[in-house]
Amino acid sequence: MKFQIISVFPSLFDSYLSQGVLSQALKKNLFQYQVLNPRDQSTDSYKSVDDRPFGGGDGMVMLPEVLEATMKKRTLKKDHVIYLSPQGKPLTDEKVNQLQAKVEMTLICGRYSGVDQRFLNEYVDEEISIGDYVLSGGELGALVLMDALVRKIPGSLGHLESAEKDSFALPGLEHPLFTRPQDWKGQKVPAILLSGNHALMEQWKINVSQLVTLKKRPDLLHLSAKEFQILKAFFNSMTDDEKRVCGLEDLK
Ligand SMILES: C[S@@+](CC[C@H](N)C(=O)[O-])C[C@H]1O[C@@H](n2cnc3c(N)ncnc32)[C@H](O)[C@@H]1O
Structure with a gap:
């Protein structure tokens, strides 16, 4: 399984994925991941990835152009693109089993007030929520999804029986x-x-x-x-x- 993750906080992934079952699975090459930081694609001197919402309202919205430039940096060819969102379908064991069939996935982690809808319309195959509450960012959701998927890959756990x-x-x-x-x-x-x-x-x-x-x-x-x-x-x-x-x- 190959994951490319779009996140403004790449180190969150390295921290979690360097421990326990997932770090072992990574060493066995059962999955690979790469984090692409939208900030690297920002063109202004502040490295902005967000701007104020049209129509007013609190918070900032992630810019579609910067996210698109980040998407263009990914190397996956047949990826299923998931936006982690409180508005998505709830993540269940059944959903995890369905996603098991996808070999390449791009996981988009929102921040601030969220992502410009036009970018979602253009690029996202599916929105997934990890629960009916609002988090500050999609990174925990992406890690939850990756953990649930990777531990089901045969060879990930000591005995496959444990997952079954x-x-x-x-x-x-x-x-x-x-x-x-x-x-x-x-x-x-x-x-x-x-x-x-x-x-x-x-x-x-x-x-x-x-x-x-x-x-x-x-x-x-x-x-x-x-x-x-x-x-x-x-x-x-x-x-x-x-x-x-x-x-x-x-x-x-
Ligand atoms: C503060 S939230 C934005 C929430 C948005 N304003 C709303 O009310 O739907 C920022 C980001 O966190 C992520 N996020 C928040 N809650 C989540 C959840 N329950 N499941 C998955 N991702 C979540 C999403 O990527 C979202 O773009």
Whole structure:
């Protein structure tokens, strides 16, 4: 996957992408990125990238000509052009899976009050939002999108399985996770996870992940009446301690 990012703050990308899973993926050449700074294309002595809005209003608007000059510096040939925007389609796991098919992407990060609409009309294929709130710039959105995409590239994580069994990919939410010690402050790891019985442990994880989904995001759980009865029977078979340690004590 190749990303070209248009941003007036290139160092934000180097900082995040030099750590953790993404830095490893970068070293393995599973993705590449380059940040193009619109300021480098500005022609006035102040290196301006924005100007006052016509019609009045607060803040400044990013200049279409400077952004166009920046777009012309990109080297991608078949890129999907995304503008990170609070007005865009919400970023979901489904959206991430769709975008997985795009090999080249240009990510445009707005700043100030936003970007001149005429530039968006001319160049942007899709607007994507990372949530119903307004950020100061599109850089966090671009990084969120890149992180979500790159961790799904086979070989990015230690075991691809980790991404396949993440929340939303299941579908639904992941089951609770436990590590050492087996007993922490009186909260004991469920016995089945210590049993060594692989089949039982896998079935337990499926059942508990459905219960977690039912509790936290019931909108994601789609069970038939029969499956629901089986899940209810499983829940009733759990001990109070097991329900508590899994964060399910208030599920009725
Ligand atoms: C202060 S915001 C501009 C918001 C704009 N005036 C509006 O009300 O729609 C500046 C830039 O941050 C980015 N941004 C803000 N919120 C975002 C969100 N929820 N998702 C993705 N990008 C966002 C966009 O690139 C936007 O151009």
